[in-house]
Amino acid sequence: MLSRHQDPIAAIATAPGRGAVGIVRISARQDLTPIVEAICARPLRPREATYLPFLDAQGGAIDQGLALLFPAPHSYTGEHVLELQAHGGPVVLQLLLARCIEAGAALGIRLAEPGEFTQRAFLNGKLDLAQAEAVSDLIDASTEAAARSASRALAGALSHEVGELRDALIKLRMLVEATLDFPEEEIDFLQQADALGRLQRLTAQLDGVLDRTRQGALLREGIKVVLAGQPNVGKSSLLNALAGAELAIVTPIPGTTRDKVSQTIQIEGVPLHVSDTAGLRETDDVVERIGVARSWDAIAEADVLLFLHDLTRIGEAGYEAEDRAIGERLAAVPRERIMQVFNKADVAGAAQAPEGALTLSAKSGQGLDQLRRRLLEQAGWHATPEGLFIARERHVQALRRTREHLAMAGAVARQEPPALDLLAEELRLSHDALGEITGTFSADDLLGEIFSKFCIGK
Numbered sequence: 001m002l003s004r005h006q007d008p009i010a011a012i013a014t015a016p017g018r019g020a021v022g023i024v025r026i027s028a029r030q031d032l033t034p035i036v037e038a039i040c041a042r043p044l045r046p047r048e049a050t051y052l053p054f055l056d057a058q059g060g061a062i063d064q065g066l067a068l069l070f071p072a073p074h075s076y077t078g079e080h081v082l083e084l085q086a087h088g089g090p091v092v093l094q095l096l097l098a099r100c101i102e103a104g105a106a107l108g109i110r111l112a113e114p115g116e117f118t119q120r121a122f123l124n125g126k127l128d129l130a131q132a133e134a135v136s137d138l139i140d141a142s143t144e145a146a147a148r149s150a151s152r153a154l155a156g157a158l159s160h161e162v163g164e165l166r167d168a169l170i171k172l173r174m175l176v177e178a179t180l181d182f183p184e185e186e187i188d189f190l191q192q193a194d195a196l197g198r199l200q201r202l203t204a205q206l207d208g209v210l211d212r213t214r215q216g217a218l219l220r221e222g223i224k225v226v227l228a229g230q231p232n233v234g235k236s237s238l239l240n241a242l243a244g245a246e247l248a249i250v251t252p253i254p255g256t257t258r259d260k261v262s263q264t265i266q267i268e269g270v271p272l273h274v275s276d277t278a279g280l281r282e283t284d285d286v287v288e289r290i291g292v293a294r295s296w297d298a299i300a301e302a303d304v305l306l307f308l309h310d311l312t313r314i315g316e317a318g319y320e321a322e323d324r325a326i327g328e329r330l331a332a333v334p335r336e337r338i339m340q341v342f343n344k345a346d347v348a349g350a351a352q353a354p355e356g357a358l359t360l361s362a363k364s365g366q367g368l369d370q371l372r373r374r375l376l377e378q379a380g381w382h383a384t385p386e387g388l389f390i391a392r393e394r395h396v397q398a399l400r401r402t403r404e405h406l407a408m409a410g411a412v413a414r415q416e417p418p419a420l421d422l423l424a425e426e427l428r429l430s431h432d433a434l435g436e437i438t439g440t441f442s443a444d445d446l447l448g449e450i451f452s453k454f455c456i457g458k
């Protein structure tokens with residue numbers, strides 16, 4: 001009995017629907033000659049496109065197209081791969097896929113699961129885990145910046161940076177382990193200083209990679225921006241202005257928005273997931289009350305909370321008391337996440353917002369560019385898109401853990417005399433955390449989770 005990873009697999013490798021051309025592909029450890037004979041009725045030269053009819057079991061043509069055979073290990077998956085490039089209709093591709101399953105029955109062929117081709121490329125050492133993730137990010141990219149940086153990650157940009165860190169870490173580990181192996185020899189002071197120097201350089205290098213990886217993750221995941229404040233201050237107007245579309249209903253009636261309205265917008269290629277919420281106030285209206293409760297839920301999850309105020313109502317006692325009450329309830333939100341923004345500057349005359357707050361008008365658009373800049377700043381975006389690679393929160397977390405263990409190693413190394421076994425252990429843990437990025441050290445459930453998010457056929 002073969003294990004799951006050893007079954008031959010088949011899938012339609014192009015997006016379902018009507019394309020000009022569609023590809024059905026098969027990947028198998030076993031020689032694919034029986035399937036080639038059945039469907040193509042002639043031998044194929046390796047890696048050479050051959051135009052021929054794809055035959056059904058009765059010898060009739062399902063379609064005419066190009067057949068391409070990639071003998072192992074020189075293929076995408078590292079296994080034997082057969083591609084049948086047919087016309088792109090969904091029915092013809094389904095027929096061709098069913099024919100492949102039928103012709104491969106004796107080999108034990110089955111339909112591929114999501115991401116299974118790429119998972120095999122990973123298992124066979126064609127791609128590391130960060131590159132495999134970049135394949136999925138490239139396909140899912142919704143902006144040019146995301147696509148270009150995913151392509152750089154696929155080409156190995158993140159893997160390369162991680163590889164350099166790993167090499168430096170390995171040298172350091174060897175130094176420490178060598179000293180551990182010869183306990184009778186006195187640890188000389190120079191060697192300890194050397195280890196400390198290496199550790200410091202490695203940490204500085206890691207900080208650089210961590211920063212670029214964080215930028216890459218920002219490009220992929222974006223940030224959650226929540227617009228909150230009293231009714232009628234212009235939250236929905238601001239969402240619409242940022243999105244450039246009439247998404248949320250705007251009226252002069254306080255309490256217009258009852259439910260959260262969300263939209264993803266782009267600023268310099270960074271996705272911002274912006275949510276407009278129901279105005280915060282005490283109310284007897286059952287529906288509005290549920291809406292306000294949802295506003296508070298959204299606030300709790302915001303990366304950036306845009307606390308919106310009405311500049312024309314500054315100095316109004318009731319209005320200001322309400323704002324203070326909201327401010328008190330926001331005490332649980334970390335200060336640095338909150339941005340104070342005063343709206344309706346177009347009709348506010350000489351009214352002044354407090355120091356440090358932004359002033360703008362959702363109606364006239366004044367101040368919006370400054371808001372966009374501040375949002376990017378608040379998100380921690382300072383990258384230039386050139387040379388940037390896409391990354392995931394998972395990579396950032398792994399690098400943080402790598403760094404924490406390096407910091408502990410540093411603390412141990414500075415002790416007199418340093419506890420070498422503890423130092424070695426922290427460096428090992430650091431190395432393991434780093435290995436999670438490229439998958440040299442990854443749990444099976446992590447792999448399952450990553451590949452299951454791919455589309456089928458990839």
Ligand SMILES: Nc1nc2c(c(=O)[nH]1)N(C=O)[C@@H](CNc1ccc(C(=O)N[C@@H](CCC(=O)O)C(=O)O)cc1)CN2
Pocket residue numbers: 023070073074075076083126
């Ligand atoms: N028709 C087709 N186009 C495609 C793919 C595919 O699978 N089929 N790809 C699927 O994602 C991407 C290209 N990825 C590929 C990666 C490696 C190999 C390959 O044959 N590798 C061999 C030989 C390398 C070489 O000649 O330099 C190897 O690694 O040994 C092919 C496609 C995008 N375009």
Ligand SMILES: Nc1nc2c(ncn2[C@@H]2O[C@H](COP(=O)(O)OP(=O)(O)OP(=O)(O)O)[C@@H](O)[C@H]2O)c(=O)[nH]1
Pocket residue numbers: 230231232233234235236237238249250251252253254255256257258277278279280343344345346347360361362363364
């Ligand atoms: N002059 C002016 N009017 C604005 C501006 N922004 C919003 N308004 C007006 O203020 C009123 C309320 O705007 P909304 O965007 O619905 O306010 P909101 O904060 O979403 O209100 P709720 O959904 O009730 O919480 C509408 O009449 C808008 O046209 C602005 O910048 N200038």
Ligand SMILES: [Mg+2]
Pocket residue numbers: 235236237248249250256257276277278279
């Ligand atoms: Mg509203």
